[in-house]
Amino acid sequence: MKKVSLLIKLILAVACLASCAKNNDISIKEKSKIALVLKMNTGYHWSTIKQGADTAAREFNVNIYFYAPTREEDVNGQIELVNQALDAGVDGLILAASDFKQLVEVTEKAYDKKIPIIIIDSLVDTNKIHSYIATDNLDAGRKAGQALVEIAGTKCNVAIMSFVKGTSDADDRERGLFELINQYPSINVVAKEYCMSNMNRAKMLAREIISKNKNLDAIVALNSIASEGVAQVVEELGLDGKIKIIAFDGTINEINYLEEGIIHATVIQNPFAMGYLGVKYAVDMLNGNKIENYYKIEAKVITKENMYxxxxxxxxxxxxx
Amino acid sequence: MSKDLGSQAGSCKDSRKSLIRKTINYFHKITSRILNSLNKMSIQFVITASFIFVTSIAIVFVGIALTNRVRVLAEENAIVNTRQIINQVNSNLDYYLRNMMDISNHLVDVIKSNKDTPNTELAQQMNSIMATRKDIVTMAVFSSEGELIACEPFYKLKKDIDITKYDWFTATIDNPENLFFSSPHVQNIFQKQHSWVVSLSREITFKRDGKTEKGVLLVDMNFSAIDQMCQNVVLGKKGYIYILDSDGNIVYHPQQQLINAGLKYENTNDVLKHVFGCFFDKHNGEKRLITIETVNYAGWRIVGIAYMDEIVYNMNDIGVYVVWILIFGILFSVFISFFISSKISQPIKRLEKYMKMVEQGNFDVNIDFKGGAEVANLAKAFNLMVTKIRQLMDQIVHEQEAKRISELEALQAQINPHFLYNTLDSIVWMAEKGKMQEVITMVTSLARLFRISISKGRNIITVEEEIEHARNYLIIQKIRYKNKFNFIINVNDKVLKYKTLKLVLQPIVENSIYHGIKYMVDEGLIIINAEERNGMLLFEVIDNGLGIMPEVLKNILTFDNRAAKGSGVGLKNVHERIRLYYGEDYGIQIESEPEEGTTVRIWQPIDCYEEGMSDLNEKG
Structure with a gap:
């Protein structure tokens, strides 16, 4: 008798448990808000990153809030935008830092809010981030140098058109490039300029460099705007073939220049992957999955011969x- | 060698046999243990437990079978569904490609029918096709040397382009009869054009300047039409389809950008091994169903990816459902079995309760049962049995009582012959000596003694008669023992008419003489008192004889003294008779002091029946 009643109690308890377990089936999830703060709101590189982010946002069903200043060198503008995003109460932040040092404070502030901080493209000088997704810029710089050596030879006069001083991607690319150039004492760097990712400034600087250095053999341009500007000037001046151009990125214009032989090699990154993975990592982290703390994207040298x-x-x- | 093998096999067999025997023994042990423990448990528990056990096993079995069956069905269903969807896509794609071929056929006809190429009719036809078809990027006619003859829309070839080195061109020269579908590629022959296309190319003959020449017709199509065909194909929530060409290049993929950006990979190697059919694979720990179908003309493979966990998701629903059925089934079976077992065991338990009552000596039970025919029969039999036992018990009590009374009566009768013999012996002896007065006294006393002793067979006599009896006995004994003792009888007049059990004094007095006075050196004295004390009738027999040793005294009334020397037989006899007649409250009390004497008190209830009534009573 006692045993039977015990048995019944046991079964009832099991039934209760089972009914409890059933209750957590449906949970309506609000779409997460993820801020994507880039350096600039125009240009092939940035729009491709944004496209990658948008693709991921569709796939993972999150909302992307896109912030970017109009000028790449506008560091304060970007800091303000990050603050704006944080004030809006986003669930995650993806940042391409305009400046290696100056964005530290705002990044750490975001980190303290315990939201996923994914840094893409250019690094910030702090450990308080969750992941860093970028082209290996040092290696990209080296590859550009390699291409320069292969195309212009070990004895040449070369000019460098960088974009913004103080940002980690530009600095790393320069560093990589000089690492290689310095191996060849006969390579003579005649000029190094910053175009601030401004097409007109790039063209102006290119003209200046070319007019000042009659024996210029090659120009290395370290981002897409610099590359396009330089290529345009070289084409205008009819110096194609005489001044070799080692470019960065693969905009349609650059590809056309590459096919026409004005640009001789271009180092391409994978901005789409940066945008996509940035969002994916943020979402993964929000879902409590483990993420890599550094995702390195290999840069690749493309020439007319291997482009197809x-x-x-x-x-x-x-x-x- | 073979023998060795044989013996080895034999030993192997033996060991297996012993193993089997061991396991059988083991099972025997277990089952017997279970059966043993079952024997000790209550029927109710055994029924309930076994019922639940059997039901649970049945339900679990059914549940598992059902779940498995449903799983198999779901899988089959998924396979069939996916196949149908893929087939649909296949026929669409087939239709689309055939349509493309028709367009090329049409162009070939136009080219053939004209004497000179390029011409306005061809341009017009191409133009109208371009206008209606958004999925066609370019149409072009090349000479066998790679010279661009006609093109729509009007693009310029890039400088330094060698058309004859392209796949789609060489393939048509190698296989003049066939149409060629290229892998997806970026069409880069025209200036500033970089579209992803699939090229359809075929060999043509055309006339130029009156000469018939061989050439190549190129139709580039983009992916918009294929995209549209495949985009809306849904295989569950996560499932999708993609298209591979015969070299393993992806023609269409819903996440083409991710594939291009190197962020997503498809395991095309496994797919390329199949022309059609389906297989399962594991991707990122997820089981997927891969279904493959090959498109006729282009040799493309349509690959459908369906995630099994989506099918299994439904399975989990069914699993939960089965678990619920299981729980409720078990609950239900518990209640049913509880009900049934209590229905069976309850009457048995009640029977048991009644049996306990009987066991404790209560025979006044009569069970009234309605709990099933068997139990009712059992109860009837039980009732019958209890009644029978009761009757037998009563009978035994009666018989026992009758036996004891007859025994006592026999004991009562026992006194007389011995005494009579001795007395008569004394009388003879005195007559011989001529002591006539004493003979007279003795014979008179003896006659009185016997009169009272017989007293018409009554057991109850008056105190007066009992005293008289004792007196006559004492007189006889005094003469016999030559005045070795004296006696005094004090009787309260009030008690003379009270009733007393016959022959209670004489055995005590006899004891006093034989055990107390007989061995005395001095003259003995026996005092008999009769009075009412504490509402009871009390006879006291006091002697100044040897007394009784304490250890004898302790057991004198309880011991079966017939075994021990015959002393105290009278005492015990009297005690038992009184108790038998009047109950445990009455009987004999002995006080004795060695060398000082003994006092025996005989307690009886005061019995003052009327003469007539007591007579009536005694007869009954």
Whole structure:
């Protein structure tokens, strides 16, 4: 008798447990808000990053809040935008830092809010981030140098067109480039300028450099705007072939210049992957999954000869239309 | 060698046999242990437990079978569904490609029918096709040397482009009869054009300047039409399809950008091994169903990816459902079995309770049962049995009582012959000596003694008669013992008419003489008192004889003294008779002091029946 009643109690308890377990089926999740703060709101590189982010946002069902100043060197503007995003109460922050030092404070502030901080493209001088997704810029710089050596030879006069001083991607690329150039004492760097990712300034500087240095053999341009500006000037002056151009990134214009032989090699990154992975990592972290704290994207040198290889054309033309 | 093998096999067999025997023994042990423990448990528990056990096993079995069956069905269903969807896509794609071929056929016809190429009709036709078809990027005619002859829309070839080195061109020269579908590629022959296309190319003959020449027709199509066909194909929530060409290049993928950016990979190697059919694989720990179908003309493979966990998700629902059925089934079976077992065991338990009552000596039970035919029969039999036992018990009590009374009566009768013999012996002896007065006294006393002793067979006599009896006995004994003792009788007049059990004094007096006075050196004295004390009738027999040793005294009334020397037989006899007649409250009390004497008190209830009534009573 006692045993039976015990048995019944046990079964009832099990039934209760089972009914409790059933209750957590449906949970309506509010879409997470993720801020994407870039250095600039125009340009091939940034728009491709944004496209990657948008693709990921659709896939993972989150909202992307896009912030970027109009000028790449506008560090204070970007700091303000990050603050704006944080005030808006975003659930995650993806940042391409305009300045290695000056964005530290605001990044750490965001980190203290315990939201995922994913740094893409250019690093900030702090450990208080959750992940860093970027091209290996040092290696990219080295590869540009390698391409320079292969195309212009070990004995040449070369000018460097960088973009913004103080940002980690530009600094790393320069560092990588000089690492290689310094191996060849006959390579003579005649000029180094910063175009501030401004096309007109790039063109102006390019003209200045070319007019000052009659024996210029090559120009290394360290981002897409610098590359396009330099290529345009070289084409205008009819110096194609005489001044070799080692470019960065793969905008349609650059590809055309590459096919026309004005640009001789270009180092491409994978901005789409940066944007996509940035969002993916933020979402993964929000979902409590483990993420890599550094995702390195390999840079690749594209020349006219290898640009239509299956694997390269995919990278160069990531969009079907 | 073979023998060795044989013996080895034999030993192997033996060891297996012993193993089997061991396991069988083990099972025997277990089952017997279970059966043993079952024997000790209550029927109710055994029924309930076994019922639940059987039901649970049945339900679990059914649940598992059902779940498995449903799982198999779900899988089959998923496979069939996916296949149908893929087939649909296949026929659409087939239709689309055939349409493309028709367009090329049409162009070939136009080219053939004209004497000179390029011409306005061809341009017009191409133009109208371009206008209606958004999925066609370019159409172009090349000579066998790679010279661009006609093109729509009007693009310029890039400088230093060698058309004859392109796949789609060489393939048509190698296989003049066939149409060629290229892998997806960026069409880079025209200036400033970089579209991803699939090229359809075929060999043509055309006339130029009156000469018939061989050439190549190129139709580039973009992915918009294929995209549209495949985009809306849904295989569950996460499932999708993609298209591979025969070299393993991805023609269409819903996440083409991720593939291009190197962020997503498809395991195309496994797919390329299949022309059609389906298989399962694991990707990132998820089980996927891969379904493959090959498109006729282009040799493309349509690959459908369906995630099994989405099918299994439904399975989990069914699993939960089965678990619920299981729980409720078990609950239900518990209640049912509880009900049934209590229905069976309850009457048995009640029966047991009644049996306990009987066991404790209560035979006045009569069970009234309605709990099933068997139990009712059992109860009836039980009732019958209890009644029978009761009757038998009563009978035994009666018989026992009758036996004891007859025994006592026999004991009562026992006194007389011995005494009579001795007395008569004394009388003879005195007559011989001529002591006539004493003979007369003795014979008179003896006659009185016997009169009272017989007293018409009554057991109850008056105190007066009992005293008289004792007196006559004493007189006889005094003569016999030559005045070795004296006696005094004090009787309260009030008690003379009270009733007393016959022959209670004489055995005590006899004891006093034989055990107390007989061995005395001095003259003995026996005092008999009769009075009412504490509402009871009290006879006291006091002697100044040897007394009784304390250890004898302790047991004198309880011991079965017939075994021990015959002393105290009278005492015990009297004690028992009084108690038998009047109950435990009455009987004999002995006080004795060695060398000082003994006092025996005989307690009886005061019995003052009327003469007539007591007579009536005694007869009954």
């Amino acid at each position: 290889l299956q694997e390269n054309q995919k990278l160069l033309f990531p969009f079907i239309k």
